[in-house]
Amino acid sequence: MTLAEAFAALPPSLHTPILRIEDRAGICRFAAARAPATADGAFHVASVTKTMTAAVILQLIEEGAFTLDTQFDDLGVIDPALTRGRLDGGITIRHLLSHTAGIRDTMEDDATTLGGPAPGSVIGRLMLDPAKHWKPFDPARPDDASAGVINHFFASGTADARLAPPGARFHYSDTGYMLLGLLIEHAGGEPLHTAYRRRLFDPAGVADIWLAYREPARLPEVDQYFGEVPVLASGVSLSFDWAGGGLVATAAALATFLRALLAGALFRHAGALAAMQDWKAPDGMAAPRTGVGLGLFRVERDGMVLIGHSGAPAARMFTDRESGLFLTGTANQAIGAADWHWPLLALARKEFA
Numbered sequence: 001m002t003l004a005e006a007f008a009a010l011p012p013s014l015h016t017p018i019l020r021i022e023d024r025a026g027i028c029r030f031a032a033a034r035a036p037a038t039a040d041g042a043f044h045v046a047s048v049t050k051t052m053t054a055a056v057i058l059q060l061i062e063e064g065a066f067t068l069d070t071q072f073d074d075l076g077v078i079d080p081a082l083t084r085g086r087l088d089g090g091i092t093i094r095h096l097l098s099h100t101a102g103i104r105d106t107m108e109d110d111a112t113t114l115g116g117p118a119p120g121s122v123i124g125r126l127m128l129d130p131a132k133h134w135k136p137f138d139p140a141r142p143d144d145a146s147a148g149v150i151n152h153f154f155a156s157g158t159a160d161a162r163l164a165p166p167g168a169r170f171h172y173s174d175t176g177y178m179l180l181g182l183l184i185e186h187a188g189g190e191p192l193h194t195a196y197r198r199r200l201f202d203p204a205g206v207a208d209i210w211l212a213y214r215e216p217a218r219l220p221e222v223d224q225y226f227g228e229v230p231v232l233a234s235g236v237s238l239s240f241d242w243a244g245g246g247l248v249a250t251a252a253a254l255a256t257f258l259r260a261l262l263a264g265a266l267f268r269h270a271g272a273l274a275a276m277q278d279w280k281a282p283d284g285m286a287a288p289r290t291g292v293g294l295g296l297f298r299v300e301r302d303g304m305v306l307i308g309h310s311g312a313p314a315a316r317m318f319t320d321r322e323s324g325l326f327l328t329g330t331a332n333q334a335i336g337a338a339d340w341h342w343p344l345l346a347l348a349r350k351e352f353a
Contacts, residue, residue: 003347007032014314014340015225016332018043020251021348024324026259029352031251040252042208042219043330044238046245046311048254050177053243054097054295055261056184056195058272061093065187068094068275068294072179077186078150082142086159087179090166096176097294100282102164106149107174107241111157114171122152122240133213134240136178149178149240170284170292174244181243192243204260209249213239221248224313224332231313231334245311254317254328258308262319277307301342304349316341323353 001009003021007030010017016037021030031039061067066075073080073088080088087103095101104111110120117123126132137150145155153159153175163171181192188195193211201209210218223230231238238246249257260266264273279291279298290305291298299306299318306327308318314331318341327345331337 001347003030003344003351004032006344006347010034010331010340013227014331014333014337015230016222017330017340018222018251018332019327019329019341019344020255021345021352022255022259022326022328023352024326026256028252029325030348037222037332040250042217042221042248042250043315043332044212044221044224044311044313045247045249045254045315045317045330046241046313047174048249048309048311048315048317049241049243049245049247051261051295051309051317052196052200052247052257053177053180053184053192054276055266056188056199057093057097057180058267058276058294059199060184060187062268062272066093066183068092068097072096072183075183075186077179077182078137079139079142082154086154086162092166093180093183094294095166096173096180098280098282098292099170099172099176100167100280100292101173101176102162102166102168102171103173103175104158104161104163105171105173105175106153106156106158107244109158111161114163120156120158122149125152126236126240130234130236133237134242136242137182149175149242150182168283170282174241177244178242184243196247200257200266203266204257206249206253206257206260209247209253209257211242211246212248213237213246214242217248219250222332224330224334226334251328251330255326258317258319258326258328262307301339302346304342304345306345314338314340320345320349320353323349325349325353 018033033039108117110118135148138147141147193214288299306318314337
């Protein structure tokens, strides 16, 4: 079976998959989509955004704003009266970047339940009020769990139910990246979407990417599905994830960005990129992840080792270092699509590597 045939045979449940394969020189070797999506169409990249957030944090570290080992509560991003006993006790920037801060994730966890998503989590509440527009944080209403995602973290009791000492275990956390987004705005003195564009996208030559709900859309966005439910057409607001998952992009934009990042073009010194790829395997991290860096993962399956990041609707931004291929795109399906890209990459290796 060829790559084109395999893509055409993807199950109907994926609805609107998009795939792009580039070689190490940046030449597109394959691009396809299922209508009404197009190969150059834009889609919600979800947690792929975390790589961009981490890159800006590493730039601020290069500029001397703080270090990887600076404790978050020492930086004055949030009133210490709110963070005391919740975000103190040694939680560093490195812990937040590597999902090892020992905190629950208010996006999917509540004070008593991990994941699910839990009934008292942000996504649990979103099921009751899907059109609600979430702010990242409203410091004027710290005790109002509806005022913002970080407000919810503190006011719902989720922040009080710590999981582990900092550094002791891995627990994937959008909350940690929301906090890092607040830090970017606090330390850099500009809105997050402005920081992304000025620091990352313009230098990398990436145009077709933007932070949804914070700046104008640059292209129409193809819908994503939760099972058989079209998320955007159903009126669901995806405003909740911001620095942890708020970007919309084309597959070509993701490939261009990842290539620039891994070439070191976005940093002043090689140490920043090396830190992002300083792979650790903490307790709690499961396959196919075999290493967590800072805003990047190493994932392995069937002898293939990829570096990059995934997003909830099965969005993908990876490079296969052995073959030099870059795989970007999305299944646009949040249920049952986690492995959609692996067989396609295996075929791409045979055809193009």
